[in-house]
Amino acid sequence: MTGARGMLAMYALCATALVSPRADAGEHWVAGWGAAALQAPIAPNIELPSPPQNPALHDQTVREIVTVGADGTQVRLHLDNRYGATAVALGRITLARVKNGEDDAIDPASLVSVALHGAGKLVLPANGSLDTDAVAFTTHAGDRLAISLYVPQAVEPASWHVDARYRQLISEPGDHTGDATFAGAAQAPGNDWLTRVDVKGGEGAAAVVAMGDSITNGFRATAGSSYPEQLAVRLRHAGCAMPVINAGIDGNQVMAAHGNFGQGESMVRRFDADVLDVPGARYLLLLGGINDIGEPTMAAQSTGRAIPDAQTLAAPVIAGLKQLALKGRRHGLRIYGMTLPPFGGTDRAFTAQGEAARQAINGWIRHDAPYDTVIDVDAALRDTVRPDRMQPRFDSGDHIHPNDAGYAAMAQAIPLALFACKASAASAGIRRSLSPAQRSGESAMVSIALIQVPGPAAEGRRLSTMSGPVAESGGTRNINIADTTGVDNL
The missing domain is CATH 2.60.120 (Jelly Rolls)
Structure with a gap:
């Protein structure tokens, strides 16, 4: 291959190589969606x-x-x-x-x-x-x-x-x-x-991956109102724009130890493809286990079998979440685990055995899980009078999936400082626009709960909470955070 034609062909080959999806050395690709x-x-x-x-x-x-x-x-x-x-x-x-x-x-x-x-x-x-x-x-x-x-x-x-x-x-x-x-x-x-x-961004571009089930996917929310989407909006408004990749699947299970009655491969099986292979992934929000409790319970009831006991339901979830957290940490991810929200009143899925299993899983998450930080979604959503149920103002109506306001509370429960967003910018991110469905009532209370976990071997684990009145003004709600004494990593 010689002459001008050969040079043009060689140039074409080189140009193709330069834009080939595998020619990523030195480039900073990040998953944008x-x-x-x-x-x-x-x-x-x-x-x-x-x-x-x-x-x-x-x-x-x-x-x-x-x-x-x-x-x-x-x-x-x-x-x-x-x-x-x-x-x-x-x-x-x-x-x-x-x-x-x-x-x-x-x-x-x-x-x-x-x-x-x-x-x-x-x-x-x-x-x-x-x-x-x-x-x-x-x-x-x-x-x-x-x-x-x-x-x-x-x-x-x-x-x-x-x-x-x-x-x-x-x-x-x-x-x-x-x-x-x-x-x-x-x-x-x-x-x-x-x-x-994927987008090619600046040096150090990073992404958050939210892995979970329908509560992560945003079931029963309006478009744009899942908790990962609302978290991404908070980050943008705070001047810390970062993609939040939604790896939720409706009906998904952590382990599917009792049979996969839902959708998709278990989180353990799909972790590599849906988390580790995501370009720029640096942080993992991990929420799963409700379907591992509820769906086997529903299956047992529909076939006349005995409902599994709490230990039988909880043990595989704990083992699976631990496996995911340790694998993610080995690959350099920061692991932010989320407690399981209440689901009392859910038709056919909620039982005393299932609630005991949820409490056991949440106890492990709060005190023993190998997470870098725990986001206490349970504390953010539960009703103070009936703590096995979601607050009515956060309930979509099926008692297991939040509504837009409930998903907003989940997003607000995640401190932006966890994503290297400066505290001043993080405070600005508290102010956010809400849909009309979220603006019901003149005022409300939003609670934010965080358990800071220094590491799996740490002796001290601190629970920090923040709550404040929410004032309605011009189509937005502003959380009054004037008193944030004792709040860690806002």
Whole structure:
């Protein structure tokens, strides 16, 4: 290969290598948005006798809209087909910025095509995943992006994420990846294949990963109001913008020791893919165990078997959470464990045995877990008169999932200083905008509870709490934190 043509070919090879997803040495990639994949179709189970279904696709375009949590100058996509037994051919893929105030309309001037090794078409490998090439695209924390994937051949997506609060748009026949809007598009819950949007940010860019079940995923919340989303807003408002990657799956279990009656692989099985493989992951918020208690209880009741005792329910959860925490710490993550919130009154799932198991798990979390810090969600949400139940103002109505205000209380219970956000900025983050659903009543009390755990071998463990009146003013609530005596790491 000689002459100008050879030089051009060599230049093309070098250019491809420079933007290859594996050429990351010295680059500072961080996950700007993410979701945990699960297998489709979802089989009917104890919790969901009629689970959501993912429609088949053929000569159609799927548009998925996400909110990124990091500033950057380049973007790449992570597409996941880990549960697909066959490869999936995709046509054109585009990335664009969503117009302000419009649900799905994109800014045509921002539209760019996304490729793999310079090719406009790509194939998702069977039981595998891939990162696309990086494209020049400026992002700011809080930007909404639209990713459009053209699917030319008939396929039943086998890897997806289910979130009833968000809908992917499915076009009429044809490649509509460049369309400004999707007129006449069908909708389906969640999203197909897309599990991460990575951005290339500044040196030291880091991400928080929130692993859990439906309480992390934001079940029964309105769009944008899950606790990870509200935590990300707090960080942005405090001047400490940092992506909070939601790795929650509805119905998910820590160990699934008594049978997986929910959705997705257990947290222990999916930890590597959904936490350790996340670029820039530095902090882990870990909340799990309610389904390990509730779903076996529901299964026993439905089949006439004896309900497992507290020890039988609690022991696998404790073992699984310990395994995850120690593995995360070995990989350099800061582990922030969260106590299990109350679920008294939950139909068929709540029993005396289950409540005893929850108390045993929370006792271990507060006093013995190998966490760097414990966030006491139980203390933040529980009712003072009936502590096995959630406060009514935080209850979505099913007695196990918080409403928007409850998820806000969870987000407020997490001190921003845990993410190297300076105290002055962290205080500013307390002031935040709330949706109308959260602004019920003239005033309220928000309690924040933190257990600072110096380490698994530490002798002293301190419980710090903060509470204060919340004043309504101009569509926002401001927590009065004038008296913060004894509050650690606000």
